[in-house]
Amino acid sequence: MLQQTTVKAVISYYERFLTHYPTVQDLAAAPLEDVLHLWAGLGYYARARNLHACAKRVSERGGFPNTVEELLTLPGIGAYTARAIAAIAFGRPVVPVDGNVERITARLNATEEPLPAARPLLAKQAALLNADPDAQSRPSDFAQALFDLGATICTPRNPTCLTCPWQTSCIAHARGIAAQLPAKQPKQTRPTRYGIHFLLHDSNGQALLRTRPPTGLLGGMDELPGTDWRSAPWSEDEALTHAPCLTDWTHRGEIRHVFTHFTLYLTVYEAYLPQSHNAGIDSSFGTFRSTTRAALPGVMKKCLALTKQTPETR
DNA sequence: GATCCGTGGGG
DNA sequence: TCCCCAAGGAT
Numbered sequence: 001m002l003q004q005t006t007v008k009a010v011i012s013y014y015e016r017f018l019t020h021y022p023t024v025q026d027l028a029a030a031p032l033e034d035v036l037h038l039w040a041g042l043g044y045y046a047r048a049r050n051l052h053a054c055a056k057r058v059s060e061r062g063g064f065p066n067t068v069e070e071l072l073t074l075p076g077i078g079a080y081t082a083r084a085i086a087a088i089a090f091g092r093p094v095v096p097v098d099g100n101v102e103r104i105t106a107r108l109n110a111t112e113e114p115l116p117a118a119r120p121l122l123a124k125q126a127a128l129l130n131a132d133p134d135a136q137s138r139p140s141d142f143a144q145a146l147f148d149l150g151a152t153i154c155t156p157r158n159p160t161c162l163t164c165p166w167q168t169s170c171i172a173h174a175r176g177i178a179a180q181l182p183a184k185q186p187k188q189t190r191p192t193r194y195g196i197h198f199l200l201h202d203s204n205g206q207a208l209l210r211t212r213p214p215t216g217l218l219g220g221m222d223e224l225p226g227t228d229w230r231s232a233p234w235s236e237d238e239a240l241t242h243a244p245c246l247t248d249w250t251h252r253g254e255i256r257h258v259f260t261h262f263t264l265y266l267t268v269y270e271a272y273l274p275q276s277h278n279a280g281i282d283s284s285f286g287t288f289r290s291t292t293r294a295a296l297p298g299v300m301k302k303c304l305a306l307t308k309q310t311p312e313t314r
Numbered sequence: 315g316a317t318c319c320g321t322g323g324g325g
Numbered sequence: 326t327c328c329c330c331a332a333g334g335a336t
Contacts (some may be wrong), residue, residue: 011321043320046335076333116315129323146332147332156330157325184329248335260319295327298321 003047003081011176027052028059043298045221047216050076062075066090068298079123087139096143097126100150105129106155114183119240122182155179170294182252191262196239197226197303199252199255199270200281202288207304208244209294210286217259222294224303227284229264239267244285268303 001010001017018194027035032052036195039048053075058064065071066089071082083096095101105111110120117242129135135142153164161173172178200208208224217297227234227242236251243249249269257264291304 004331004333006322007330041321043322044333046319047333050334076334080333084332091326096332099330101333144332154323187328218318258321259323261317 001047003043004044005042006162009042011038015250021055024064025053025059027055030278033295037293040221040295041287041298041301046215047076049220064077064089066092068092068094075099084143087143088138093130093136093139094127095146096146097127098147100147100151100154101126101129101181103156104146104150104154104166107172107178108166108170110175110177112181112183114185116185118182118266122249122267134186141169141236190256190258191231192265193229193231193262194233194265195227196234196242196248196267196269197224197300198243198285199224199268199304199307200244200247201270203273203275204288205290206288207291208221208286209289209291212286218297218299220295221297221300222289223297223300224268226266229262233265234267239268245273247273253305253306254298257299257302259299264299265298268306270307 001014020031020034020038021030029048030051035048035052036045039045042048054077055306057074064085065074066086068082068086071077071085072079077085080096083094084098085091086094089251097105102115102122105122108129108306109125110123111122111221113121129146130139130142149164149166153160157179159178161167161170161178164173167173172181198208202208208225210225211222212218212220214220225244227239240249247248247272252268254265254267257266296304
Protein backbone atom coordinates (compact mmCIF):
# COMPACT_ATOMS: atom_id res chain seq x y z
CA MET A 1 0.00 0.00 0.00
CA LEU A 2 2.84 2.37 0.75
CA GLN A 3 4.24 2.13 -2.78
CA GLN A 4 3.98 5.73 -4.04
CA THR A 5 1.32 6.49 -1.43
CA THR A 6 1.59 8.50 1.78
CA VAL A 7 1.28 6.93 5.22
CA LYS A 8 -1.65 9.17 6.06
CA ALA A 9 -3.61 8.04 3.01
CA VAL A 10 -2.84 4.38 3.68
CA ILE A 11 -3.56 3.93 7.39
CA SER A 12 -7.35 3.56 7.33
CA TYR A 13 -7.18 1.25 4.30
CA TYR A 14 -4.46 -0.81 5.97
CA GLU A 15 -6.42 -1.31 9.18
CA ARG A 16 -9.60 -2.23 7.36
CA PHE A 17 -7.64 -4.60 5.11
CA LEU A 18 -6.09 -6.46 8.03
CA THR A 19 -9.47 -6.74 9.72
CA HIS A 20 -10.79 -8.56 6.66
CA TYR A 21 -7.62 -10.53 5.99
CA PRO A 22 -5.71 -11.18 9.23
CA THR A 23 -3.44 -13.77 7.57
CA VAL A 24 -1.91 -14.27 4.16
CA GLN A 25 -4.07 -17.39 3.81
CA ASP A 26 -7.20 -15.31 4.34
CA LEU A 27 -6.14 -12.95 1.57
CA ALA A 28 -5.21 -15.82 -0.74
CA ALA A 29 -8.66 -17.37 -0.28
CA ALA A 30 -10.57 -14.13 -0.94
CA PRO A 31 -12.17 -13.30 -4.30
CA LEU A 32 -10.24 -10.61 -6.20
CA GLU A 33 -13.51 -8.70 -6.45
CA ASP A 34 -13.60 -8.28 -2.67
CA VAL A 35 -9.94 -7.23 -2.54
CA LEU A 36 -10.53 -4.54 -5.17
CA HIS A 37 -13.57 -3.32 -3.25
CA LEU A 38 -11.42 -2.79 -0.16
CA TRP A 39 -8.76 -1.08 -2.27
CA ALA A 40 -11.19 1.24 -4.07
CA GLY A 41 -10.09 4.87 -3.71
CA LEU A 42 -6.47 4.10 -2.90
CA GLY A 43 -5.26 4.09 -6.51
CA TYR A 44 -2.68 2.08 -8.44
CA TYR A 45 -5.01 -0.90 -8.53
CA ALA A 46 -2.37 -3.20 -10.01
CA ARG A 47 -0.98 -3.25 -6.47
CA ALA A 48 -4.16 -4.91 -5.23
CA ARG A 49 -4.13 -7.46 -8.03
CA ASN A 50 -0.43 -8.16 -7.44
CA LEU A 51 -0.85 -8.42 -3.67
CA HIS A 52 -3.65 -10.91 -4.11
CA ALA A 53 -1.58 -12.98 -6.54
CA CYS A 54 1.37 -12.67 -4.18
CA ALA A 55 -0.67 -13.98 -1.26
CA LYS A 56 -1.66 -17.01 -3.30
CA ARG A 57 1.97 -17.75 -4.12
CA VAL A 58 3.09 -17.34 -0.52
CA SER A 59 0.23 -19.46 0.74
CA GLU A 60 1.00 -22.20 -1.77
CA ARG A 61 4.69 -22.32 -0.92
CA GLY A 62 3.87 -22.52 2.78
CA GLY A 63 5.29 -19.21 3.95
CA PHE A 64 7.21 -16.08 3.08
CA PRO A 65 10.64 -16.25 1.44
CA ASN A 66 13.28 -14.43 3.47
CA THR A 67 15.91 -13.54 0.89
CA VAL A 68 15.98 -10.58 -1.49
CA GLU A 69 16.41 -12.88 -4.48
CA GLU A 70 13.35 -15.00 -3.66
CA LEU A 71 11.22 -12.02 -2.68
CA LEU A 72 11.97 -10.45 -6.08
CA THR A 73 10.23 -13.35 -7.80
CA LEU A 74 6.88 -12.49 -6.20
CA PRO A 75 4.32 -10.33 -8.06
CA GLY A 76 4.29 -6.68 -7.00
CA ILE A 77 7.62 -6.96 -5.17
CA GLY A 78 10.46 -5.08 -6.83
CA ALA A 79 13.90 -3.87 -5.82
CA TYR A 80 12.60 -1.56 -3.11
CA THR A 81 9.95 -3.77 -1.50
CA ALA A 82 12.14 -6.89 -1.55
CA ARG A 83 14.81 -5.05 0.43
CA ALA A 84 12.29 -3.42 2.74
CA ILE A 85 10.83 -6.82 3.67
CA ALA A 86 14.27 -8.43 3.94
CA ALA A 87 15.53 -5.69 6.25
CA ILE A 88 12.41 -4.98 8.32
CA ALA A 89 10.86 -8.44 8.56
CA PHE A 90 13.93 -10.66 8.38
CA GLY A 91 16.77 -8.52 9.68
CA ARG A 92 18.92 -8.79 6.59
CA PRO A 93 21.52 -6.03 6.26
CA VAL A 94 20.27 -4.46 3.02
CA VAL A 95 19.20 -0.89 2.21
CA PRO A 96 15.76 -0.40 0.61
CA VAL A 97 15.94 2.51 -1.84
CA ASP A 98 12.74 4.52 -1.99
CA GLY A 99 12.26 8.17 -2.89
CA ASN A 100 13.57 9.27 0.49
CA VAL A 101 16.75 7.22 0.25
CA GLU A 102 17.35 8.36 -3.33
CA ARG A 103 17.14 11.97 -2.21
CA ILE A 104 19.38 11.46 0.84
CA THR A 105 21.93 9.60 -1.25
CA ALA A 106 21.98 12.20 -4.02
CA ARG A 107 22.65 14.91 -1.44
CA LEU A 108 25.27 13.05 0.58
CA ASN A 109 27.26 12.40 -2.59
CA ALA A 110 26.24 15.57 -4.45
CA THR A 111 25.14 13.42 -7.37
CA GLU A 112 24.00 15.88 -10.00
CA GLU A 113 22.87 13.50 -12.74
CA PRO A 114 19.11 13.96 -13.14
CA LEU A 115 16.48 11.32 -12.36
CA PRO A 116 15.49 8.86 -13.61
CA ALA A 117 18.82 8.24 -15.39
CA ALA A 118 20.69 8.52 -12.07
CA ARG A 119 18.71 5.68 -10.50
CA PRO A 120 21.26 2.87 -11.01
CA LEU A 121 24.08 5.05 -9.67
CA LEU A 122 22.04 6.12 -6.65
CA ALA A 123 21.16 2.50 -5.93
CA LYS A 124 24.86 1.57 -5.86
CA GLN A 125 25.67 4.51 -3.62
CA ALA A 126 22.72 3.77 -1.30
CA ALA A 127 23.84 0.15 -0.88
CA LEU A 128 26.93 1.53 0.89
CA LEU A 129 24.99 3.60 3.41
CA ASN A 130 24.94 0.82 6.00
CA ALA A 131 28.70 0.21 6.00
CA ASP A 132 28.77 1.17 9.67
CA PRO A 133 28.60 -1.98 11.88
CA ASP A 134 25.91 -0.35 14.01
CA ALA A 135 23.76 0.01 10.91
CA GLN A 136 24.45 -3.58 9.85
CA SER A 137 23.42 -4.87 13.26
CA ARG A 138 19.98 -3.19 13.09
CA PRO A 139 18.77 -3.35 9.47
CA SER A 140 15.12 -2.64 10.29
CA ASP A 141 15.84 0.41 12.45
CA PHE A 142 18.39 1.69 9.95
CA ALA A 143 15.98 1.43 7.01
CA GLN A 144 13.16 3.14 8.84
CA ALA A 145 15.51 5.78 10.20
CA LEU A 146 16.43 6.61 6.61
CA PHE A 147 12.75 6.95 5.69
CA ASP A 148 12.14 9.22 8.67
CA LEU A 149 15.24 11.31 7.96
CA GLY A 150 13.95 11.88 4.44
CA ALA A 151 10.40 12.58 5.60
CA THR A 152 11.23 15.04 8.36
CA ILE A 153 14.69 16.60 7.77
CA CYS A 154 16.11 15.79 4.33
CA THR A 155 12.85 16.86 2.69
CA PRO A 156 12.39 17.64 -1.02
CA ARG A 157 12.04 21.38 -0.41
CA ASN A 158 13.54 23.39 2.43
CA PRO A 159 15.58 20.60 4.02
CA THR A 160 16.45 21.48 7.63
CA CYS A 161 20.15 20.77 7.34
CA LEU A 162 20.82 22.57 10.65
CA THR A 163 19.30 19.65 12.57
CA CYS A 164 20.57 16.87 10.30
CA PRO A 165 22.77 14.26 12.01
CA TRP A 166 24.62 13.76 8.72
CA GLN A 167 25.20 17.44 7.99
CA THR A 168 28.99 17.28 8.37
CA SER A 169 29.31 14.41 5.90
CA CYS A 170 26.92 15.81 3.29
CA ILE A 171 28.72 17.08 0.21
CA ALA A 172 25.67 18.83 -1.20
CA HIS A 173 25.26 20.79 2.02
CA ALA A 174 28.92 21.76 1.99
CA ARG A 175 28.41 23.08 -1.54
CA GLY A 176 25.11 24.75 -0.65
CA ILE A 177 23.13 22.78 -3.24
CA ALA A 178 21.27 20.30 -1.02
CA ALA A 179 17.87 21.80 -1.78
CA GLN A 180 18.46 21.51 -5.55
CA LEU A 181 19.12 17.77 -5.44
CA PRO A 182 18.21 15.33 -6.74
CA ALA A 183 17.97 16.95 -10.17
CA LYS A 184 15.04 15.82 -12.27
CA GLN A 185 14.41 15.48 -15.96
CA PRO A 186 11.79 18.02 -17.10
CA LYS A 187 8.45 16.31 -17.51
CA GLN A 188 6.17 16.33 -20.48
CA THR A 189 2.88 18.18 -20.47
CA ARG A 190 -0.19 16.22 -19.37
CA PRO A 191 -2.74 15.74 -22.17
CA THR A 192 -6.47 16.25 -21.69
CA ARG A 193 -9.17 13.68 -22.43
CA TYR A 194 -12.94 13.81 -22.46
CA GLY A 195 -15.68 11.27 -21.87
CA ILE A 196 -19.39 10.87 -21.16
CA HIS A 197 -20.86 8.55 -18.52
CA PHE A 198 -24.42 7.57 -17.78
CA LEU A 199 -25.89 7.09 -14.31
CA LEU A 200 -28.99 4.98 -14.78
CA HIS A 201 -31.08 4.00 -11.75
CA ASP A 202 -33.59 1.17 -11.71
CA SER A 203 -36.68 1.03 -9.53
CA ASN A 204 -34.84 -0.93 -6.81
CA GLY A 205 -32.28 1.74 -5.96
CA GLN A 206 -29.53 0.11 -7.95
CA ALA A 207 -27.42 1.62 -10.72
CA LEU A 208 -26.14 0.31 -14.05
CA LEU A 209 -22.47 -0.63 -13.53
CA ARG A 210 -19.89 -2.52 -15.52
CA THR A 211 -16.49 -3.95 -14.70
CA ARG A 212 -13.44 -2.74 -16.62
CA PRO A 213 -10.98 -5.15 -18.26
CA PRO A 214 -8.74 -6.95 -15.75
CA THR A 215 -5.54 -5.07 -16.60
CA GLY A 216 -4.57 -1.57 -17.65
CA LEU A 217 -6.10 1.68 -16.46
CA LEU A 218 -8.36 1.05 -13.43
CA GLY A 219 -8.07 -2.65 -14.25
CA GLY A 220 -10.79 -4.80 -12.70
CA MET A 221 -12.55 -1.81 -11.18
CA ASP A 222 -16.20 -0.89 -11.73
CA GLU A 223 -17.50 2.11 -13.66
CA LEU A 224 -20.61 3.78 -14.99
CA PRO A 225 -21.17 2.87 -18.64
CA GLY A 226 -19.99 5.55 -21.03
CA THR A 227 -17.88 6.55 -24.00
CA ASP A 228 -14.19 6.24 -24.68
CA TRP A 229 -11.92 8.84 -23.13
CA ARG A 230 -10.63 10.70 -26.17
CA SER A 231 -8.73 13.90 -26.86
CA ALA A 232 -11.70 15.68 -28.51
CA PRO A 233 -14.72 16.79 -26.47
CA TRP A 234 -18.10 15.17 -27.21
CA SER A 235 -21.11 17.09 -28.43
CA GLU A 236 -24.34 16.42 -26.55
CA ASP A 237 -26.02 14.80 -29.56
CA GLU A 238 -23.02 12.58 -30.20
CA ALA A 239 -22.75 11.65 -26.53
CA LEU A 240 -26.36 10.57 -26.23
CA THR A 241 -25.97 8.11 -29.08
CA HIS A 242 -23.74 6.13 -26.67
CA ALA A 243 -26.37 5.97 -23.92
CA PRO A 244 -27.44 2.54 -22.62
CA CYS A 245 -31.04 3.24 -23.67
CA LEU A 246 -33.43 5.87 -24.96
CA THR A 247 -34.89 7.72 -22.01
CA ASP A 248 -35.12 11.17 -20.49
CA TRP A 249 -31.47 11.90 -19.70
CA THR A 250 -30.66 14.86 -17.47
CA HIS A 251 -27.32 16.64 -17.86
CA ARG A 252 -26.06 16.28 -14.28
CA GLY A 253 -22.75 18.09 -14.53
CA GLU A 254 -19.05 17.61 -15.13
CA ILE A 255 -16.12 16.40 -13.09
CA ARG A 256 -12.38 16.88 -13.53
CA HIS A 257 -9.96 14.19 -12.51
CA VAL A 258 -6.16 14.20 -12.79
CA PHE A 259 -4.46 10.89 -13.49
CA THR A 260 -0.71 10.40 -13.57
CA HIS A 261 -0.47 10.88 -17.32
CA PHE A 262 -3.62 12.73 -18.39
CA THR A 263 -6.33 15.04 -17.14
CA LEU A 264 -9.87 13.79 -17.62
CA TYR A 265 -13.09 15.75 -17.96
CA LEU A 266 -16.25 13.68 -17.68
CA THR A 267 -19.81 14.76 -18.39
CA VAL A 268 -22.46 12.84 -16.45
CA TYR A 269 -26.03 12.20 -17.55
CA GLU A 270 -28.57 10.71 -15.17
CA ALA A 271 -31.94 9.01 -15.59
CA TYR A 272 -34.43 6.89 -13.64
CA LEU A 273 -36.04 3.88 -15.26
CA PRO A 274 -39.78 3.51 -14.72
CA GLN A 275 -40.84 0.37 -12.85
CA SER A 276 -41.85 -1.50 -15.96
CA HIS A 277 -38.80 -0.80 -18.05
CA ASN A 278 -35.73 -2.13 -16.28
CA ALA A 279 -34.97 -4.74 -18.90
CA GLY A 280 -33.77 -4.77 -22.46
CA ILE A 281 -30.42 -3.08 -21.90
CA ASP A 282 -27.48 -4.65 -23.69
CA SER A 283 -25.12 -6.44 -21.33
CA SER A 284 -22.18 -4.45 -22.72
CA PHE A 285 -23.47 -1.55 -20.62
CA GLY A 286 -23.28 -3.59 -17.43
CA THR A 287 -25.82 -4.79 -14.90
CA PHE A 288 -27.88 -3.14 -12.17
CA ARG A 289 -25.98 -3.43 -8.91
CA SER A 290 -25.58 -1.77 -5.55
CA THR A 291 -23.12 1.12 -5.79
CA THR A 292 -22.01 0.58 -2.20
CA ARG A 293 -20.84 -2.95 -2.95
CA ALA A 294 -19.02 -2.02 -6.14
CA ALA A 295 -15.27 -1.43 -6.54
CA LEU A 296 -15.49 2.19 -7.58
CA PRO A 297 -12.30 4.18 -8.24
CA GLY A 298 -12.10 7.81 -7.18
CA VAL A 299 -13.01 9.16 -10.57
CA MET A 300 -16.27 7.19 -10.58
CA LYS A 301 -17.11 8.22 -7.02
CA LYS A 302 -16.88 11.81 -8.24
CA CYS A 303 -19.39 11.01 -10.99
CA LEU A 304 -21.81 9.37 -8.56
CA ALA A 305 -21.50 12.33 -6.20
CA LEU A 306 -23.15 14.52 -8.84
CA THR A 307 -26.48 12.77 -8.37
CA LYS A 308 -29.30 15.08 -7.31
CA GLN A 309 -26.80 17.74 -6.35
CA THR A 310 -27.73 21.39 -6.65
CA PRO A 311 -25.25 23.79 -8.25
CA GLU A 312 -24.77 25.51 -4.88
CA THR A 313 -23.44 22.38 -3.21
CA ARG A 314 -20.99 21.62 -5.98
C1' DG B 315 15.05 3.54 -21.10
C1' DA B 316 10.30 5.05 -21.60
C1' DT B 317 5.46 4.47 -20.44
C1' DC B 318 1.81 3.37 -17.92
C1' DC B 319 -0.52 3.29 -13.60
C1' DG B 320 -4.40 6.89 -8.86
C1' DT B 321 -5.09 9.76 -5.45
C1' DG B 322 -4.48 13.22 -1.85
C1' DG B 323 -1.94 16.84 0.40
C1' DG B 324 1.52 20.58 0.77
C1' DG B 325 3.66 24.75 -0.80
C1' DT C 326 -4.66 27.16 -9.51
C1' DC C 327 -0.76 24.61 -10.43
C1' DC C 328 3.05 21.74 -9.60
C1' DC C 329 5.40 18.47 -6.89
C1' DC C 330 5.68 14.30 -4.53
C1' DA C 331 4.60 10.18 -2.05
C1' DA C 332 7.81 3.39 2.01
C1' DG C 333 7.38 1.83 -6.84
C1' DG C 334 6.42 -2.12 -10.17
C1' DA C 335 5.34 -4.13 -14.61
C1' DT C 336 5.72 -4.09 -19.42
